[in-house]
Amino acid sequence: MDGFVxxxxxxxxxxxxxxxxxIGQEVAALGCGRAVVLSTPGQAAQAAAVQGTLGGMAAGAFAEAAMHTPLHVTRRALRFVAAQQSDCLVSVGxxxxxxxxxxxxxRTGLPHIALPTTYAGSEMSPILGExxxxxxxxxxxxxxxLRTVVYDVDLTVTLPPAMAAASGLNALAHAVEALYSQDGDPLAFLMAGEALTALTTHLPGVVERPDDIEARSGALYGAWLAGACLGTVGMALHHKICHVLGGMFALPHAETHAVVLPHVVAFNAPSAPRAMARIGTALSAADPATGLYEFTGRLGVPPLAARTRHARVGHRGGGRPSAGERLLEPPPGGPARRHRDPHPRLARGRTD
Ligand code: NAD
Incomplete structure (x- = not known):
């Protein structure tokens, strides 16, 4: 066995x-008693309910959180937290x-507890994007x-199916990339594999039967594990590509993940056979890229696939190309080449 950290x-x-x-018990367990509850404007009602549960331990709610953590919002929140003389933070969302x-x-050193309501996994990571x-x-x-994460499946049932699919694919991508991460380790591999199994088993149920609490619970379990992977090992090529494409062209997050992931998996396949075997097992698919492509389609994402040219690029030769290969767009100047070098495709780097 290879050494690891x-x-x-x-x-x-x-x-x-x-x-x-x-939640009150968890706040008290940290030695705190004045919690400010944080949420987006859309989840102010959920935050108010949490305040109600906290009772005398609630020090107010700040419902101005926004995507990508804008600094001007953080500054306002800092003033609010100071004015309320808060001693801990409870984020809901x-x-x-x-x-x-x-x-x-x-910026304050205050302990932070989260009640996550999506599958994005930020609660388990030390990553901060601002x-x-x-x-x-x-x-x-x-x-x-975070000091404490309280996963309550009941808080996720209001997540609309399309958003659940999008968020679930975000989690799925964290698990896939943890399988071949440069700083991967045996525990991360086990968590990633279990996350893949849970997400691929339960996300279709969440989308098809939004009130199915077993499906919601299984998907949230997978999201926890995928988030733990994100918080343990670095992400790779897929996240870099999505980050760059998403940032440059303001692409929709879920569709970008859905379109890119099968291609990255097809590209990385020759260099990461163990990871590929685990993805194939989770999806019961002989070809992991094709399995992922079909899975994202089952969730109702990606509409972009219909517009993608069927280009026969990077094909291993002989027989039919995989779905991932068929959908791969050739870059300007010629078709993509499959590298034979065992290392370069597992692009290093960390991103959320
Ligand atoms: P989000 O928190 O932005 O939520 C999207 C919308 O869905 C919001 O309007 C929210 O109010 C609503 N919503 C969330 N849960 C709901 C529920 N259960 N019912 C009804 N509405 C609900 O979406 P997200 O995808 O969880 O997070 C995206 C942000 O998180 C981005 O800024 C991204 O960069 C960041 N992120 C960070 C990490 C990390 O490790 N730092 C990981 C993943 C994502």
């Missing part, structure tokens, strides 16, 4: 149904609310790790 997580995780009702919690926690005007910076900072 594994960094354990410090975050306490509580998972189940109705777990939000023990997806990556936007949790990102704001991390940004405030970083925007200042047009400029986005993404950092990995151990000090923004």
């Amino acid at each position: 594994h960094q354990g997580q410090i975050t306490k995780v509580v998972f189940g149904s109705g777990t939000r009702l023990r 997806g990556g936007s609310a949790i990102g704001l919690g991390k940004a405030v926690s970083l 925007t200042d005007g047009e400029r986005k910076t993404t950092r990995r900072l151990p000090e923004v790790r």
Whole structure:
């Protein structure tokens, strides 16, 4: 077996149904008693309900969180938290609310508890992406790790199916890339494999039967594990491509993930046979790229595929090309080439 380094997580995780009702207990367990609740404007009602549960431990709600954690919002939140003399932060929502919690926690040192309501996984990562005007910076900072994460499946049932599919694909991509990450380790591999199995088993149920609590619960379990992967090992080529394309052309997040992931998997396949075998097992697919392509279609994403040219590029030769290969757009100047070098395709780097 190859040597490895594994960094354990410090975050306490509580998972189940109705777990939000023990938020006061978790605040008290941190030695705190004045929590400011953070959310987006769209989840102000959920934040108010959490305030109600906190009772006398609630020090107010700040419902202005926004995508990509704009600094001007963080500054307003900092003033609010100081005015309320808060001693801890409770974020309710997806990556936007949790990102704001991390940004405030970083600048105040206040402990941060999250009640996640999407599958994006930010709650398990030490990654903070912030925007200042047009400029986005993404950092990995151990000090923004959350103290406690309370997963309550009941909070996710309001996530509309299309958003659940989008968010689920975000989680799926974290698990896929953890399987061949440069700094991967055996525990991350196990978590990623289990995340893939849970997400591929349960996301279709979430989309087809939004009230199916078993499906919602299985998907949230997969999202936790995928988030833990994101928080443990670096992401790779897929995330770099999505980051660059998304940023340059303001592409929709889910569709970008859905379109790109099968191609990246097809590209990386020769260099990462163990990862490919695990993806194939989760999807019961002989070809992981084709399996992923078909899976994203089953979730109702990606409409972009219909517009993609059927180009026979990078094909391994002989027989029919895989779906991933058929859909791969040739870059300007000629068809994509399949590298035979065992290393370069697993692009290094970290991103959210
Ligand atoms: P989000 O938090 O922006 O939520 C999207 C919308 O859905 C919001 O309007 C929100 O109010 C609503 N919503 C969320 N949960 C809901 C629910 N259960 N019911 C009804 N509405 C709900 O979306 P996201 O995809 O979770 O997060 C995206 C942001 O998180 C981006 O800024 C991204 O960069 C960041 N992110 C960070 C990390 C990290 O590790 N730092 C990881 C993933 C994403």
